[in-house]
Amino acid sequence: MAVPVFAPWEDPTQKPLIQFKGVTKRFGDFTAIDNQTLDIYTREFFALLGPSGCGKTTMMRMLAGFEQPTEGQILIGGIDMKGVPPNEREVNMMFQSYALFPHLSVWENIAFGLRRMGQPKDELEARVEEMLRLTRLTKFARRKPHQISGGQRQRVALARSLARAPKLLLLDEPLGALDKKLREETQFELMDIQEKTGTTFVIVTHDQEEAMTVASRIAVMDEGCVIQVATPATIYEAPNSVYVADFIGDVNIIEGAAKRAGTGYEITWAEGEAPLHTRKEEGEIVAIPEGGKAYLAIRPEKVAIHADKPQGVANAVQGKIIDVAYLGNLSTYHVRLANGTMVRAQTANTRRLALRPFTWEDTVWLSWTDTAAILLAE
Amino acid sequence: MRKFALVSVPYFWLLILFLVPFLIVLKISLSDTALAIPPYTPTLDLAEGWAGIKAFFAGLDFENFTFLTEDPLYWKAYFSSLQIATISTTLALLVGFPIAYGMAQAPDEWRTTLMMLVILPFWTSFLIRVYAWIGILSTEGFLNQFLIWIGVIDTPLIIMNTKIAVYIGIVYTYLPFMILPIYAALEKLDNSLLEAAEDLGCTRTRAFWLLTVPLSRPGIIAGCFLVFIPALGEFVIPSLLGGSETLMIGKILWEEFFNNRDWPVASAVAVVLLAILIIPIILFQRNEQKQREAGK
Numbered sequence: 001m002a003v004p005v006f007a008p009w010e011d012p013t014q015k016p017l018i019q020f021k022g023v024t025k026r027f028g029d030f031t032a033i034d035n036q037t038l039d040i041y042t043r044e045f046f047a048l049l050g051p052s053g054c055g056k057t058t059m060m061r062m063l064a065g066f067e068q069p070t071e072g073q074i075l076i077g078g079i080d081m082k083g084v085p086p087n088e089r090e091v092n093m094m095f096q097s098y099a100l101f102p103h104l105s106v107w108e109n110i111a112f113g114l115r116r117m118g119q120p121k122d123e124l125e126a127r128v129e130e131m132l133r134l135t136r137l138t139k140f141a142r143r144k145p146h147q148i149s150g151g152q153r154q155r156v157a158l159a160r161s162l163a164r165a166p167k168l169l170l171l172d173e174p175l176g177a178l179d180k181k182l183r184e185e186t187q188f189e190l191m192d193i194q195e196k197t198g199t200t201f202v203i204v205t206h207d208q209e210e211a212m213t214v215a216s217r218i219a220v221m222d223e224g225c226v227i228q229v230a231t232p233a234t235i236y237e238a239p240n241s242v243y244v245a246d247f248i249g250d251v252n253i254i255e256g257a258a259k260r261a262g263t264g265y266e267i268t269w270a271e272g273e274a275p276l277h278t279r280k281e282e283g284e285i286v287a288i289p290e291g292g293k294a295y296l297a298i299r300p301e302k303v304a305i306h307a308d309k310p311q312g313v314a315n316a317v318q319g320k321i322i323d324v325a326y327l328g329n330l331s332t333y334h335v336r337l338a339n340g341t342m343v344r345a346q347t348a349n350t351r352r353l354a355l356r357p358f359t360w361e362d363t364v365w366l367s368w369t370d371t372a373a374i375l376l377a378e
Numbered sequence: 379m380r381k382f383a384l385v386s387v388p389y390f391w392l393l394i395l396f397l398v399p400f401l402i403v404l405k406i407s408l409s410d411t412a413l414a415i416p417p418y419t420p421t422l423d424l425a426e427g428w429a430g431i432k433a434f435f436a437g438l439d440f441e442n443f444t445f446l447t448e449d450p451l452y453w454k455a456y457f458s459s460l461q462i463a464t465i466s467t468t469l470a471l472l473v474g475f476p477i478a479y480g481m482a483q484a485p486d487e488w489r490t491t492l493m494m495l496v497i498l499p500f501w502t503s504f505l506i507r508v509y510a511w512i513g514i515l516s517t518e519g520f521l522n523q524f525l526i527w528i529g530v531i532d533t534p535l536i537i538m539n540t541k542i543a544v545y546i547g548i549v550y551t552y553l554p555f556m557i558l559p560i561y562a563a564l565e566k567l568d569n570s571l572l573e574a575a576e577d578l579g580c581t582r583t584r585a586f587w588l589l590t591v592p593l594s595r596p597g598i599i600a601g602c603f604l605v606f607i608p609a610l611g612e613f614v615i616p617s618l619l620g621g622s623e624t625l626m627i628g629k630i631l632w633e634e635f636f637n638n639r640d641w642p643v644a645s646a647v648a649v650v651l652l653a654i655l656i657i658p659i660i661l662f663q664r665n666e667q668k669q670r671e672a673g674k
Contacts, residue, residue: 066573086576099574103592116579164578 006216007231008041015078017042017168017200018063023072025058025224032058034224035072045194045201047211049247050221056204059221060170063202064093077167087116092166096173098157100145106156107132107141113164131159134193151182158190162197171203175210187213208248212236220244236299242376245297250332252303252343258294258375265375267296270339277314279370295376302372303345305333305358306365314370319343321362333358335366400652407645408438418641442646452630452647456654459627462541462616463609466548467556470605471598473549474556478597479590481557482564493561496554508547508618515543515619539621547615548605555604563597564590596665603662611651627651 008014016039025033032055040046048056061067062074065086074081081089092113100109110131114124132138135155140148145156154174161169174190175183191214194201205211211218212232219229220243228240239245242253254276256269264279276296310316319335322342326349333345345366358364409418420437423430446452481492499507514520515537522534537543567590575585591598613628620626627647634644 064577066576085581086573087579087581091577093574093577095570095574097568097570099568099570101571101574101589112575113578116584160578 014041016040017077019075021073023069023074026070032224036226038226042200043198045214045216047215047218048204048221049208049211049218052206054221055224056221060172060204064091064170065089090167092161092164093170094157094161094174096176098153100153100156102145105142105144106137109156110160110163127163131163135159150177154178168200171201173205190214220247238374242295250300252298254296254341256294264370267294277370278373278375296373297376298368298373300332300344300346302368304367305345305347309365310367313367316365316367318365321358321360321364403645403648406641407442407649409642411640411642417639442642446646455625455627455630458625459610462544463606466545466609467602467606469545470549470553470556471602474553475560478557478560478564481561496557508615511547511619541624543619544616544624547619548609548612552605552609556601559600560594560597563594567593599665603658606658607655610655
């Protein structure tokens with residue numbers, strides 16, 4: 001039985017829950033968000049990813065209602081949110097600092113939003129208990145925020161923002177304050193809770209691994225613009241720009257001139273070297289002007305390393321190992337090509353370290369298939 | 379050992395400059411008035427040895443305290459002082475909180491200046507500032523002249539020598555003590571807490587009452603005590619602005635001491651005043667302690 005793939009963005013009959021329509025936000029002379037259009041669908045776990053100052057938090061604050069767009073429209077559930085204050089939106093936010101109320105117990109923190117809805121007492125109590133169970137906080141209900149650990153505080157903040165059963169939950173760097181191990185655990189917990197509650201989540205993060213792990217789709221942002229919106233796999237395998245390729249994971253960029261050749265392109269990258277080849281998968285359309293400047297992006301793990309020139313491969317280049325980074329499970333070889341370009345090749349350490357075939361100053365051959373590399377215009 | 383030395387310094391200070399003088403005052407309050415120097419008996423005569431000490435303690439009694447309860451002037455004065463101090467503290471809170479709130483909301487670069495402006499009056503003598511209010515509040519004062527000039531009133535308002543003048547004087551003088559602790563509490567308040575409250579369905583007004591006020595409560599309590607305690611024993615302001623009709627215990631104390639030269643009764647008045655003050659002081663310290671524990 002095939003599980004239907006969750007991809008409402010590919011279904012033209014689906015109506016997006018959130019629509020940014022030509023949204024611009026300026027603070028004085030500074031343009032934080034520059035004329036952006038973006039759709040987010042119900043039940044999505046949507047990540048806004050980018051370096052600090054890229055405008056991702058501003059996008060989120062506009063959804064919460066703390067900021068109003070200077071130009072353009074934001075629609076939630078088809079309704080224009082212009083002038084709707086935060087307290088009248090069916091949107092809740094989990095703050096980066098958690099913003100727990102220090103004078104209230106964990107229980108009262110979670111009940112805070114429910115009290116504002118004027119629910120009957122027994123319903124309210126049942127809902128708080130449910131939230132405590134969902135976030136495994138029942139034992140700590142009577143404690144004050146300063147009496148619990150960072151991870152527990154994070155869960156209180158989550159429970160509090162989920163208690164009102166919002167249509168949309170915004171998470172501002174929700175795991176930033178946790179240590180690595182706890183963060184990884186919490187990521188899966190978040191996904192689990194998102195699935196259980198069926199709430200649409202929008203997460204803001206600068207951590208690409210976190211975005212890749214949790215999100216159904218990622219919007220990579222830079223300087224107030226969304227550069228690419230796609231699933232984690234597409235973002236990684238088929239970035240639409242050098243910026244995205246470089247921001248997500250490790251990448252080798254080889255600069256050259258592209259020329260159409262059959263179903264693919266031929267890239268002349270250095271004098272006296274054989275041109276590199278790339279073939280495009282169906283559906284990937286990148287317009288490269290004939291003979292124009294192009295960038296070839298190859299992930300290090302897709303580059304194979306050989307002692308002798310490999311035969312029958314689409315791309316093979318010779319270089320010298322400058323550095324070897326041993327990461328335990330992986331080793332990364334930094335190889336300098338004839339024209340000075342550095343290319344990293346990553347191999348899994350399936351054998352013991354002592355048996356490693358290559359070392360510093362070795363002359364080696366690197367190869368990759370014609371579909372491994374992505375040709376980018378900029 | 380070094381820690382002990384460090385801790386003992388303030389306690390030694392308190393012992394010498396508070397406890398010992400207090401014990402002397404307490405002793406005088408138990409004595410009888412006399413036409414002598416000093417104007418009370420008994421005095422301790424160590425030359426007579428043990429008999430002298432016995433005679434000394436035999437001469438002490440609670441007569442003056444009994445006298446305080448018999449003459450209605452005293453308890454009326456205590457009651458009136460408590461009333462004036464309570465009303466002044468409330469007024470100072472009503473004036474001080476908005477000022478502190480405004481300061482905490484002001485842009486960062488203004489705050490130092492605003493803080494300076496709050497502290498600035500302390501640079502002038504307290505007495506001169508109280509005298510200045512006479513010039514403002516008296517029948518021919520600036521306030522009445524101004525109000526008559528703009529046509530709000532025809533006959534001058536009688537403010538001088540009433541309780542209102544005392545309230546104005548106390549609120550004006552002790553306002554910085556109200557503002558500074560409240561400002562310190564409000565300044566620490568994380569703005570994201572208010573945003574979170576709004577996000578969870580509060581209006582801004584409601585968020586103010588549910589978060590800003592309870593979270594600044596330690597500052598409010600500290601400010602109230604810092605105004606209430608000195609206001610209760612205040613002498614200069616009721617003397618200068620309150621005229622003869624304002625009864626305050628500080629004034630009674632002064633009159634007993636300097637006009638009647640009745641040191642024992644004056645001392646008894648002071649001891650009772652201290653007893654009344656100790657209750658709020660203990661409450662105040664409890665509050666401080668709680669605040670420190672909560673901050674941990």
